[in-house]
Amino acid sequence: MEGKLKSITIKVDEETHRKYKVYLAETGLTFKDIFNGEMERRIAEAKKQKKEEK
Template sequence: MANGKINISMKLDKDTHKRYKLYCVEHDTTFKEIFMEEMERRIKKAEEKKKEK
């Protein structure tokens, strides 16, 4: 891609997609924002764990 970004896709069953979509609408957020926050949290936790060893 020209801007150095890549796409990520995932396949979800219809019920799961509906649940996720409704959650995002109700909480005024996007799945991308939730995914990015969660990944950053997990990476930070893993890095902290690594430093403890």
């Protein structure tokens, strides 16, 4: 990634945090991996939907 990086912060309750932490430890993924993958999937889906509407 070129240029300056920006941070994203979310607040979740303790139970949710624990759930996420356990899942990430079990899978070896990071929250960043999951977030980036999901955002790219959603962006591609939105572009596809926009294209179909034209």
